[in-house]
Amino acid sequence: MSASPVTTKSSLSSAANYLTSQLRQVGIFVALIVIVIIFQILTGGILLQPDNVSNLVVQNSYVLILAIGMVMIIIAGHIDLSVGSIVGFIGAIAGTMAERWGWPWWAAIIASLAVGAIVGVWQGYWVAYFGIPAFIVTLAGMLIFRGLTQVVLGSTQITPFPDPIRALGGGFLPGLGFLFGQLETLTVVIGILIAVVMVVQALRQRAVRRRYNLESEPFIWFLVKLIFTVGLVLVIAYLLASNNGIPIVLVVLGVLVVAYSAMMSRSVFGRHIYAMGGNLNAATLSGVKTKRVTFLLFVNMGVLASLAGLVFAGRLNLANPTNGNGFELDAIAAAFIGGAAVTGGIGTVTGAIIGGLIIGILNNGMSIIGVGTDYQQFIKGIVLLGAVAFDVYNKRRTGSR
Amino acid sequence: MSNNILEMRDITKTFPGVIALKDVSISVERGEIHAICGENGAGKSTLMKILSGVYPSGSYDGEIVFEGEPVHFRTINDSEAVGVVIIHQELALSPYLSIAENIFLGNERQKRGWIDWNDTNLEAAKLLARVGLSDNPITKIVDIGVGKQQLVEIAKALSKKVKLLILDEPTAALNDEDSAHLLDLLRHLKEQGITSIIISHKLNEIKKIADSVTIIRDGKTVETLDMAADAVSEERIIKGMVGRDLGNRYPDHTPHIGDEVLRIEDWVVHHPSDHSRVVIHGANLSVRRGEIVGIAGLMGAGRTELAMSVFGRSYGANISGRVYKEGKEIKTNTVPEAIANGIAYATEDRKRYGLNLIDDIKRNISGAALEKLTKRGWVDANQEYVVAEGYRKDMNIKSPTVGAITGKLSGGNQQKVVLSKWMFADPDVLILDEPTRGIDVGAKYEIYTIINKLASQGKGVIVISSELPELLGICDRIYTLSEGHITANVPRSEATPELLMQYMTQEKE
Numbered sequence: 079m080s081a082s083p084v085t086t087k088s089s090l091s092s093a094a095n096y097l098t099s100q101l102r103q104v105g106i107f108v109a110l111i112v113i114v115i116i117f118q119i120l121t122g123g124i125l126l127q128p129d130n131v132s133n134l135v136v137q138n139s140y141v142l143i144l145a146i147g148m149v150m151i152i153i154a155g156h157i158d159l160s161v162g163s164i165v166g167f168i169g170a171i172a173g174t175m176a177e178r179w180g181w182p183w184w185a186a187i188i189a190s191l192a193v194g195a196i197v198g199v200w201q202g203y204w205v206a207y208f209g210i211p212a213f214i215v216t217l218a219g220m221l222i223f224r225g226l227t228q229v230v231l232g233s234t235q236i237t238p239f240p241d242p243i244r245a246l247g248g249g250f251l252p253g254l255g256f257l258f259g260q261l262e263t264l265t266v267v268i269g270i271l272i273a274v275v276m277v278v279q280a281l282r283q284r285a286v287r288r289r290y291n292l293e294s295e296p297f298i299w300f301l302v303k304l305i306f307t308v309g310l311v312l313v314i315a316y317l318l319a320s321n322n323g324i325p326i327v328l329v330v331l332g333v334l335v336v337a338y339s340a341m342m343s344r345s346v347f348g349r350h351i352y353a354m355g356g357n358l359n360a361a362t363l364s365g366v367k368t369k370r371v372t373f374l375l376f377v378n379m380g381v382l383a384s385l386a387g388l389v390f391a392g393r394l395n396l397a398n399p400t401n402g403n404g405f406e407l408d409a410i411a412a413a414f415i416g417g418a419a420v421t422g423g424i425g426t427v428t429g430a431i432i433g434g435l436i437i438g439i440l441n442n443g444m445s446i447i448g449v450g451t452d453y454q455q456f457i458k459g460i461v462l463l464g465a466v467a468f469d470v471y472n473k474r475r476t477g478s479r
Numbered sequence: 480m481s482n483n484i485l486e487m488r489d490i491t492k493t494f495p496g497v498i499a500l501k502d503v504s505i506s507v508e509r510g511e512i513h514a515i516c517g518e519n520g521a522g523k524s525t526l527m528k529i530l531s532g533v534y535p536s537g538s539y540d541g542e543i544v545f546e547g548e549p550v551h552f553r554t555i556n557d558s559e560a561v562g563v564v565i566i567h568q569e570l571a572l573s574p575y576l577s578i579a580e581n582i583f584l585g586n587e588r589q590k591r592g593w594i595d596w597n598d599t600n601l602e603a604a605k606l607l608a609r610v611g612l613s614d615n616p617i618t619k620i621v622d623i624g625v626g627k628q629q630l631v632e633i634a635k636a637l638s639k640k641v642k643l644l645i646l647d648e649p650t651a652a653l654n655d656e657d658s659a660h661l662l663d664l665l666r667h668l669k670e671q672g673i674t675s676i677i678i679s680h681k682l683n684e685i686k687k688i689a690d691s692v693t694i695i696r697d698g699k700t701v702e703t704l705d706m707a708a709d710a711v712s713e714e715r716i717i718k719g720m721v722g723r724d725l726g727n728r729y730p731d732h733t734p735h736i737g738d739e740v741l742r743i744e745d746w747v748v749h750h751p752s753d754h755s756r757v758v759i760h761g762a763n764l765s766v767r768r769g770e771i772v773g774i775a776g777l778m779g780a781g782r783t784e785l786a787m788s789v790f791g792r793s794y795g796a797n798i799s800g801r802v803y804k805e806g807k808e809i810k811t812n813t814v815p816e817a818i819a820n821g822i823a824y825a826t827e828d829r830k831r832y833g834l835n836l837i838d839d840i841k842r843n844i845s846g847a848a849l850e851k852l853t854k855r856g857w858v859d860a861n862q863e864y865v866v867a868e869g870y871r872k873d874m875n876i877k878s879p880t881v882g883a884i885t886g887k888l889s890g891g892n893q894q895k896v897v898l899s900k901w902m903f904a905d906p907d908v909l910i911l912d913e914p915t916r917g918i919d920v921g922a923k924y925e926i927y928t929i930i931n932k933l934a935s936q937g938k939g940v941i942v943i944s945s946e947l948p949e950l951l952g953i954c955d956r957i958y959t960l961s962e963g964h965i966t967a968n969v970p971r972s973e974a975t976p977e978l979l980m981q982y983m984t985q986e987k988e
Binding site for chain 1: 790824831834835838842856860
């Protein structure tokens, strides 16, 4: 009799402890939801209208693609300031090949990605093997590739782009007709499929972790999290289905997020990135080929930046000298809002994606309610500072315990 | 009234869990050169940090009397204000500023808030002349050698109207000529009435210039000797430094020594930034299976440099020499190559070089041999957990799970994680650099037990240590290293602390 209140109390406090320990991970997600709710109210429901959700995805896809590569570079303890210029440069290159030279669209895409890789080789060499800090190399790269963009374009613009490249930027998966008169069938099917896979995957993982006695997550928490994420997927699927279906770029993004998340958490390469960012000396003395890892990270960033460049040019149907201006800052901000540490060693791909979505929703929501770009910049700055300050505060608090 | 410029009485200083100094007393006569001797970790530096105000008044017990007045220094500025200046072993000069700027750093010659450059350079030149330097005061620090930099430090001290000059290992980084010059200067300053306290491992130097010597051992004053009156020999100082009861602090170990597993021949290493300086002079050493070999040397002898240069050339430049594994010559030019050849090196500085402190135990343990847990490029996280959990139990790492962040573990447990990492890599030769530094006595015993176990598994173990009793307690054979030379190879049966210390302080031939 007397023991039972004690146990409830201790299990409650252990659940509270668990929540606090997960604050870093969960906090950013909660922040995203709060921001969605605020803007849903402020915009009088426009934010989550089907066409706006679809718009949100397409509008932010290129920054999210950049954020994936950026967070990896930041985890390794570097930075890349050149990605915005690479976006512009690749737009110009792709436009030249597809329009001026009349290459087939697929050849233009492959060649553009290859050029992105070469750009990465160039920057990776200086950072990894020559030993110049990434800040300097990519600051130079920012100027070099912006300049080259203008050289390639020769003070004009290139338009239009071939349809497949335009589809990459703003197109939708072909539909299969409508359910109940208004829901696109393919979108519904894919949404349900993803939800099922997520449930199965989560249950399997939990079972394995229990078998190894690794599980520290309270079951209720697990259930709440699962219902919530699955619900989210279904809601998004519903919203997309009631508009034009699934944007092609969302498929690309989805594949990238899953693949890179897996790579960062489970592959040797990913583990070496975290080890380097956490303690470069210790990683080197453990046999990690730190120079090669750094080099490959920049090559990877080059390829992702070129993909973002294709998406952006395709969406605008235009190659223009200012394409991608300032994208590097959005990508960097996304990574830091998403919980990456300035000193390296900490961060996740999903965190960076959520960070990017927060920025995207701020942009979109503020535009809808008619906040001027001046105030938009101001508010984004405050959010970035606040997110990192929260993180630093959190770390200091747990560190002093 | 006594003629003592300084008296420190019953100084006791504790750090969390450790008593660094216990009732240490020392008296320094006005105008003498007073040496302080002791093994690494005996408490010499701690004592000098208390004297100079690095550890503020109130953080220790005891009394300091300077020129007949009790003093309570709270910062270095307080101690410098009365004329106590310390020069640390690691020179504290700003490399890209000029000599003159460095001399007056924090004490600028100024007129109404603007620096008076003429006065600065003029005064600097005068001070440089007093220490026997004729360089232009506007020369940048990077452009002069370490010997001259040391003299600039002394000129800086003179600019502060120094009465008591403290030098921590002033000749550790200098060549013979610069050392001789420095010692001359100290004698010269003595004639001008400046009292010096010199901390040094080089007993021949102490014998040459000190008037008296205080020996500290395990945080306690052993004795103070008057060099002239007591006719002190180097052997006499060594006896004071090492004479201690070994007790039963080491687990029993019956060696089963097999064939030679690693041999290093004619190993020469140059300093990474000063290529003309030889750090290791043609070292030869070998270790056999099942053998625990010690490397004894004082600070600056080149122990870590030797080990790290062998381990994938992680230290040094212009390295030459040969490495043989089981009689066959191997290359160890990169860390992955060294690891692939079955060599492991566990660093003396686990926080800087050994662990990813923001990651957990299991990922640190798997760090050096991740490929063992890999299938087609993917890490098997569950297998990793099982492996790490095994080491946690085996090595008695005190943490509820292997998911704990290593930065929050105690020193002893961190060291066990480092050892686990290298045990998982399953090398044939383990080089353990100061494996028990900063670890409490109980954990030390556990580490020794682990070392014995590794040897009994047929691995060759090389232990680098500053603590002679530790080497005598666990090693089958001990090499001594002095100023980059291997000076002796002593079997356990013949080794005594006095003998080793003699070889460790032996001058090169």
